[in-house]
Amino acid sequence: MRSLAAFMALVVMAAALPARAEAPVRLMAETCLACHSPELHSTIPTLAGRPAGDLLRLLLAFRDGSRAATIMDRIAKGYSREELGAIAGELAGKGERP
Amino acid sequence: MTGRLSRRALLGGATALLAAPALAAGPRGARVVIVGGGFGGATAARYLRRAMPELRITLVEPNRVHVTCPGSNAVIGGLEPLSRLEHGYDRLRSRFGIEVVHDAAVAIEGERRRVRLGGGAEIAYDRLIVSPGIDLRWNEIEGYGEAAALTMPHAWKAGEQTALLRRRLEAVEDGGVVIIAAPGNPFRCPPGPYERAGLIAWHLSRTRKGCKVLILDAKDSFSKQALFQEGWKALYGDMIEWVSGASNGRVVRVNAAEGWVETDFDRFTPALANIIPPQGAGRIAVAAGLAEAGGFCPVDPATFESRRIPGIHVIGDSCIAGEMPKSASSANNQAKIAAAAVAASLAGQGFASVKAINVCYSLLAPDYGISVAGVYDVADGRRAGVAGSGGVSPLGADAHARKTEAEYAVGWYAGICADAWGG
Known part of the structure; x- marks a missing residue:
């Protein structure tokens, strides 16, 4: 019974984790779209179609101050490396919006 | 046998759990109503649709066209026509399947x-x-x-009032004094009165002689203060004067018919008075019992669900969001969070708290922009700035940096409006 309970716990975790982990990453990435609109050409660069590695390198450079910025340095400093990695991955995985 | 049965039941359960994300398509017949079609409500509608393609979503908004407050100081200063601030609901209807009902919500029965x-x-x-x-x-x-506001406009809700303040400003003659009465905290758009001072000065400095902008403030400090004061000096010399609350700046009395404005000790009779009065949550939020004595609505900082009535989320200027300012940017991000929390709740899923951001640009002149940004996490039951992040543009930056931020301000406006109303 004990092993069954352990198995049950694993299955439940495996089933529950993706659903729960997905929402915050997507939500964090959606934060960026208010300024970086995928629908417009504006003075603010779009992020659509940029590889995750490029985005993450930029975000980390903003975060550690090695890349000059007006505002992105102040924003990137609010997130951990892991969060920035997840955001970059999510943004890179995005195609067109509904 | 028992084990096998349990295992089968278990696998059935697991299948159901694995299928759970599909429920995000929306339980049959579920309906979400959104009251208010500004930055908060429009963004919420759109992102709810994204999360739940089958959900019935109804947006209740009395006006057929929303006129944004962001950008309205530029209209007052004569940089843009008012029509640039207008956003309709056609794309929310046609592209995103939102039912838009043009009526006012007058009562909410939470139970x-x-x-x-x-x-x-x-x-x-x-x-x-x-x-x-x-x-x-x-x-x-x-x-x-309300009658006094026809003579001394507030222009703190954009539209007719914005146009009125612009017309009144155009009638100010050489040597005229314009008073801006700024309210105490908390209020909508903390840098707004000071951006307005700069853009009014921009207009007057180009078209009139010897005018002055006098800010009578209920507060002793304000958003991006050092940056505003540095820029005003550089652009307009001594044309803009700020009087703090401690220096008797709080306006306590006006007489619109006679045209005067009083603080505790002084009376002014300016060419134009722009009175920005104290504010509270929108009327429907107060009528529904969502607001506390201070006038705004307490919410769970992770989901923006009301602390007073379950099943209702309050976002934007009406809610108490800790250190997040009352801004379009805050409302937009809170809307995304509330939409995700609502979708999770309807799908029977848990919801993890997520960081939120605010970005506000202010113009001091068409090619002179400054910004404030913040990242806010949930800590000790409220939204608080993440240590080491956020802050304002640097003091002493060169003209190129200010011009770049002015250009970004334009991009910010276009982007956030597309994000809310669908481009």
């Missing part, structure tokens, strides 16, 4: 989960998102009621 409209109809909801912006507190400044 029956119903919203009553001014026209008499009732709409049932499973979850309600309330984003009604602010209501002005008339007569808190003695003599400043």
